Amino acid sequence: MEISTHQSHLLQQLNEQRRQDVFCDCSILVEGKVFKAHRNVLFASSGYFKMLLSQNSKETSQPTTATFQAFSPDTFTVILDFVYSGKLSLTGQNVIEVMSAASFLQMTDVISVCKTFIKSSLDISEKEKRSLLHSPHSHLSPDQGAGVVSGKPWGKYSYSPASQRSTPLPVAKHEQRKESIKKTKNLRLSQPSEAVQYKSSKREARTSDPSSHVSQAEEQAQIDTEMDSASVGYQYGQGSDVTSRSFPDDLPRMRFKCPYCTHVVKRKADLKRHLRCHTGERPYPCQACGKRFSRLDHLSSHFRTIHQACKLICRKCKRHVTDLTGQVVQEGTRRYRLCNECLAEVGIDSLPIDLEAEQHLMSPSDGDKHSRWHLSEDENRSYVEIVEDGSADLVIQQVDDSEEEEEKEIKPNIR
DNA sequence: CTGGGGAAGGGGCCC
DNA sequence: AGGGCCCCTTCCCCA
Numbered sequence: 001m002e003i004s005t006h007q008s009h010l011l012q013q014l015n016e017q018r019r020q021d022v023f024c025d026c027s028i029l030v031e032g033k034v035f036k037a038h039r040n041v042l043f044a045s046s047g048y049f050k051m052l053l054s055q056n057s058k059e060t061s062q063p064t065t066a067t068f069q070a071f072s073p074d075t076f077t078v079i080l081d082f083v084y085s086g087k088l089s090l091t092g093q094n095v096i097e098v099m100s101a102a103s104f105l106q107m108t109d110v111i112s113v114c115k116t117f118i119k120s121s122l123d124i125s126e127k128e129k130r131s132l133l134h135s136p137h138s139h140l141s142p143d144q145g146a147g148v149v150s151g152k153p154w155g156k157y158s159y160s161p162a163s164q165r166s167t168p169l170p171v172a173k174h175e176q177r178k179e180s181i182k183k184t185k186n187l188r189l190s191q192p193s194e195a196v197q198y199k200s201s202k203r204e205a206r207t208s209d210p211s212s213h214v215s216q217a218e219e220q221a222q223i224d225t226e227m228d229s230a231s232v233g234y235q236y237g238q239g240s241d242v243t244s245r246s247f248p249d250d251l252p253r254m255r256f257k258c259p260y261c262t263h264v265v266k267r268k269a270d271l272k273r274h275l276r277c278h279t280g281e282r283p284y285p286c287q288a289c290g291k292r293f294s295r296l297d298h299l300s301s302h303f304r305t306i307h308q309a310c311k312l313i314c315r316k317c318k319r320h321v322t323d324l325t326g327q328v329v330q331e332g333t334r335r336y337r338l339c340n341e342c343l344a345e346v347g348i349d350s351l352p353i354d355l356e357a358e359q360h361l362m363s364p365s366d367g368d369k370h371s372r373w374h375l376s377e378d379e380n381r382s383y384v385e386i387v388e389d390g391s392a393d394l395v396i397q398q399v400d401d402s403e404e405e406e407e408k409e410i411k412p413n414i415r
Numbered sequence: 416c417t418g419g420g421g422a423a424g425g426g427g428c429c430c
Numbered sequence: 431a432g433g434g435c436c437c438c439t440t441c442c443c444c445a
Contacts, residue, residue: 266427266428267427268431269431270426270427270428273426273432277424277425293423293424294425295434296433297434297435298423300434301423302422302423305421318420
């Protein structure tokens with residue numbers, strides 16, 4: 001005969017004991033805040049504690065002290081409350097850090113819950129985004145849409161799961177590069193990185209990119225695999241501080257561990273930025289060519305290089321050019337400089353582009369709020385529609401016409 | 416096949 | 431926290 005309430009009752013009792021500091025034989029110090037707990041409970045809940053306490057099991061007569069600097073007291077409160085209640089208090093604000101801490105502590109069930117939380121948040125974000133974008137009155141740029149999806153802490157987090165992919169989604173780096181450069185190459189969707197072993201974090205990031213064409217199940221398996229390996233990678237200080245009744249506190253001063261790979265960063269903002277390489281989120285579209293970037297500075301760099309012809313180098317002969325010795329040539333959305341000699345060679349009459357006059361129109365630093373590209377209102381709208389409906393085709397076509405026609409004939413833009 | 420160059424992208428870190 | 435810069439690596443194309 002089994003009494004179903006026994007387990008929950010037992011847990012409640014243990015939680016009460018913890019709150020009243022009864023039989024607590026373990027102190028966990030997190031950034032100066034002391035948490036009392038029971039070794040047995042910690043041992044049963046966390047792979048990390050299991051490992052440490054098993055090494056420390058001979059010294060049961062004395063209380064154990066653990067020191068952590070890898071997460072905040074608030075985060076550990078959430079973790080510990082879960083351990084003693086089975087309830088995980090997740091919010092959009094704390095989920096990253098809780099997941100990071102859970103990964104550190106090797107609590108796979110917590111990690112799973114966090115992942116589900118994140119995914120569902122992203123699903124909601126994406127649905128809201130799509131509904132906004134497909135609104136007949138919506139002329140928002142894709143990113144304006146994403147920005148509006150909020151009210152939720154994850155509103156900005158606009159990763160689109162593969163199953164919902166109809167908007168232009170980030171393709172894996174390999175694919176993106178290939179496709180964006182040459183449209184003539186057939187659009188094979190196989191993933192070059194599929195066969196790649198996880199040699200580096202960068203490669204891991206790429207292979208675990210949800211935007212790849214790996215099925216979701218495979219993707220999940222991949223993530224789980226990485227998660228496991230990440231846990232293994234975090235067995236800090238085995239056998240040293242442990243034997244002196246303290247958990248290792250010789251961790252690097254880094255505080256945020258990526259739940260998807262072994263990468264650890266010092267700042268939450270850096271982790272947020274890093275996570276985009278896993279989620280495939282690319283919130284910064286180039287207004288000129290539609291290519292999307294995960295970071296504003298990358299967009300800025302791209303824009304300066306590709307669309308503003310900032311480099312004072314002749315693209316043909318590689319010589320240094322100035323406004324006097326060369327001119328800017330526009331080819332599709334791409335701009336570059338040619339020296340006067342090369343211009344004459346390719347048979348282009350002098351058709352300079354007044355870059356300075358256009359600078360104010362195209363400053364990438366304005367983000368998505370303003371159209372930086374010199375499109376008329378109608379052109380702008382059609383651009384947005386194309387981007388929303390779909391797909392990387394736009395990127396391919398636009399970038400392509402510059403690359404492909406380059407060999408044939410350079411057509412300067414008349415402005 | 417190989418090396419050079421362009422472009423993209425990731426991390427660290429300063430402001 | 432976000433923006434931006436610098437540095438580095440990786441990938442791809444091309445000569």
